[in-house]
Amino acid sequence: MAFVSVPVYGRNLRDKYGLEASKCTSCGFINFPSKGSCRRCSNTEGFTKVNLSGKGTIYSYTIIGAGSAPPEFSAQQKASGSYAVGIVELDEGPRIVAQLIGCDPEKLKIGLRVEAVFRKIYEEEGVVIYGSKFRCLSKKQ
Amino acid sequence: MLTSYRAKGQVYHGCLWVLKRLAAIVGAGQTRFGDHPDLSVKELFAEAYREALGSVDKGLDAKKIKALYVGTLGVGGYQIGNVSAALADHVGLRDVAAFRVENACASSSFALLSAVQGILSSQYDVVLVAGVEKMRDMSSDRAKYWLGVSGDTEYERLAGMTFAGHYAIMATRYMHEHSVDKKYLSMIAVKNHYNGSLNPKAQFQKAISLEEALKAPSLAYPLNLYDACPTSDGASVLIVVKAELAKKFTDTPVYVTGFGAGSDTLALHDREDLTGLRATRMAADQAYQLARIKSGDIDFAEVHDCFTIAEIMAYEDLGFAKRGKGWLLADDGSTKLSGRIPVNPSGGLKAKGHPIGATGAAQTYEIFHQLRGTADNPSRQVKGAEMGLSHNVGGSGATATVFIYQR
Numbered sequence: 001m002a003f004v005s006v007p008v009y010g011r012n013l014r015d016k017y018g019l020e021a022s023k024c025t026s027c028g029f030i031n032f033p034s035k036g037s038c039r040r041c042s043n044t045e046g047f048t049k050v051n052l053s054g055k056g057t058i059y060s061y062t063i064i065g066a067g068s069a070p071p072e073f074s075a076q077q078k079a080s081g082s083y084a085v086g087i088v089e090l091d092e093g094p095r096i097v098a099q100l101i102g103c104d105p106e107k108l109k110i111g112l113r114v115e116a117v118f119r120k121i122y123e124e125e126g127v128v129i130y131g132s133k134f135r136c137l138s139k140k141q
Numbered sequence: 142m143l144t145s146y147r148a149k150g151q152v153y154h155g156c157l158w159v160l161k162r163l164a165a166i167v168g169a170g171q172t173r174f175g176d177h178p179d180l181s182v183k184e185l186f187a188e189a190y191r192e193a194l195g196s197v198d199k200g201l202d203a204k205k206i207k208a209l210y211v212g213t214l215g216v217g218g219y220q221i222g223n224v225s226a227a228l229a230d231h232v233g234l235r236d237v238a239a240f241r242v243e244n245a246c247a248s249s250s251f252a253l254l255s256a257v258q259g260i261l262s263s264q265y266d267v268v269l270v271a272g273v274e275k276m277r278d279m280s281s282d283r284a285k286y287w288l289g290v291s292g293d294t295e296y297e298r299l300a301g302m303t304f305a306g307h308y309a310i311m312a313t314r315y316m317h318e319h320s321v322d323k324k325y326l327s328m329i330a331v332k333n334h335y336n337g338s339l340n341p342k343a344q345f346q347k348a349i350s351l352e353e354a355l356k357a358p359s360l361a362y363p364l365n366l367y368d369a370c371p372t373s374d375g376a377s378v379l380i381v382v383k384a385e386l387a388k389k390f391t392d393t394p395v396y397v398t399g400f401g402a403g404s405d406t407l408a409l410h411d412r413e414d415l416t417g418l419r420a421t422r423m424a425a426d427q428a429y430q431l432a433r434i435k436s437g438d439i440d441f442a443e444v445h446d447c448f449t450i451a452e453i454m455a456y457e458d459l460g461f462a463k464r465g466k467g468w469l470l471a472d473d474g475s476t477k478l479s480g481r482i483p484v485n486p487s488g489g490l491k492a493k494g495h496p497i498g499a500t501g502a503a504q505t506y507e508i509f510h511q512l513r514g515t516a517d518n519p520s521r522q523v524k525g526a527e528m529g530l531s532h533n534v535g536g537s538g539a540t541a542t543v544f545i546y547q548r
């Protein structure tokens with residue numbers, strides 16, 4: 001029983017692979033992930049596509065501990081013990097949830113700079129699911 | 142102006158309309174929450190149903206019940222379709238219109254809301270509200286699989302998020318914005334475990350110390366096992382009647398005098414603020430307005446504490462504390478059984494247990510007994526309570542209800 005079916009996953013591949021956002025032509029707000037309406041003005045049509053830089057800062061985070069991962073992530077958790085998930089505020093404005101990698105769990109903090117990297121997320125029933133994770137940057141980046 | 146308020150059943154007291162009776166609760170039942178390997182969902186429902194019928198002081202002929210509103214998520218898919226008719230059938234309720242209401246962990250409070258609306262529409266006089274869930278039969282992988290279905294599946298789930306993770310992300314942000322130490326979250330667990338230790342229907346009837354609460358294994362940093370509700374089996378049932386008919390069934394009905402509901406984005410990354418729940422504030426505003434009261438009038442409350450941070454946010458969203466100050470109520474004892482405004486005298490989701498669909502109606506079960514002065518254990522009776530509030534949240538705040546009750 002795959003959690004996200006291939007067609008469901010495939011429908012917003014451009015968001016997931018290319019960090020493609022929708023800029024509202026009515027109010028200018030950058031919406032990511034794209035959805036049926038503008039988050040600021042509720043406009044439902046008229047968007048232009050823009051690609052996000054993938055850079056941002058940690059807005060909040062958690063570390064999913066031993067034994068509590070959803071089933072499709074149990075393999076990852078068994079291998080690493082735990083993994084970090086954060087809400088990242090992208091430099092263009094929108095926020096997105098993703099796993100955080102390359103950060104020392106002890107030093108994870110709100111406000112750290114991160115950058116999107118393309119990664120395999122998990123594998124279920126022979127289907128590989130790709131997407132973005134965010135990697136901690138050194139202070140200057 | 143005054144005449145427009147002169148609805149049937151209202152009481153005029155000096156120059157104040159003190160009660161706006163929207164519907165009355167005249168009976169309530171609840172199974173113990175926890176492990177029930179020997180009972181099916183139908184049998185759990187039947188047990189709570191029999192207790193509810195038996196609790197109607199002057200008796201109720203089941204043939205008078207014209208509608209059944211069932212709240213359930215259907216964790217594990219035990220009966221995906223028509224579960225409400227299946228339950229009615231099991232206890233021989235042949236004359237009801239059966240409805241199923243699903244809003245994740247808030248399912249049965251939304252069922253109660255629909256029931257009150259059904260009564261206010263004048264279509265029904267006597268209805269039944271039920272909440273049921275069977276979670277313990279499943280392997281923990283399957284339970285986690287099903288629980289995740291109530292969140293945002295496209296992005297949060299793809300990031301490996303869990304419900305504990307959602308509330309953990311809110312907790313991290315809350316602690317950051319308000320410079321709050323984790324120990325104040327654990328104090329909620331200590332209080333609710335103590336209350337649960339006095340509740341014969343609670344899953345965990347064991348008090349814990351602050352040290353134990355702080356050193357439990359991490360679930361989703363900064364939350365640990367003792368910050369979380371468990372998975373549970375259970376059922377709860379309420380008998381709701383038209384306010385004007387209440388005294389036919391009991392001399393001590395509990396009236397619903399206000400209610401409200403709100404919703405919000407599923408995904409946390411779509412919310413401007415993560416330190417409170419907008420859906421709760423919407424629901425509370427409506428409920429207070431309808432009951433024409435202020436948060437300060439509430440004597441005690443059952444709030445949605447699926448994770449400890451949720452209770453602290455509820456204090457603020459319900460107006461018991463200012464934004465950013467809810468954690469102070471955990472510290473100064475205001476919300477203990479003996480405090481100024483006891484919160485979760487039942488032990489809350491944390492200690493009483495959280496069979497998803499059964500939780501909302503079980504909060505009302507607790508309030509029904511507290512307001513009538515019939516708490517099963519005198520040591521946990523809230524003294525002199527006249528006005529109670531229940532607060533139930535679906536998922537990580539995508540839906541919420543608030544109800545006000547008066548004697």
Ligand SMILES: CC(C)(COP(=O)(O)OP(=O)(O)OC[C@H]1O[C@@H](n2cnc3c(N)ncnc32)[C@H](O)[C@@H]1OP(=O)(O)O)[C@@H](O)C(=O)NCCC(=O)NCCS
Binds near residue numbers: 495
């Ligand atoms: C916390 C959680 C992961 C624990 O699951 P688990 O390890 O499978 O738990 P088990 O039922 O097997 O219990 C194992 C032990 O931990 C204890 N325990 C389990 N959950 C507990 C909790 N929430 N608080 C305190 N103790 C708990 C049990 O009493 C048992 O102890 P014992 O062996 O001494 O009797 C699970 O309860 C959970 O997922 N809770 C959250 C449910 C949820 O998200 N609901 C929706 C909310 S929005």
Ligand SMILES: [Zn+2]
Binds near residue numbers: 024039040043
């Ligand atoms: Zn717009």
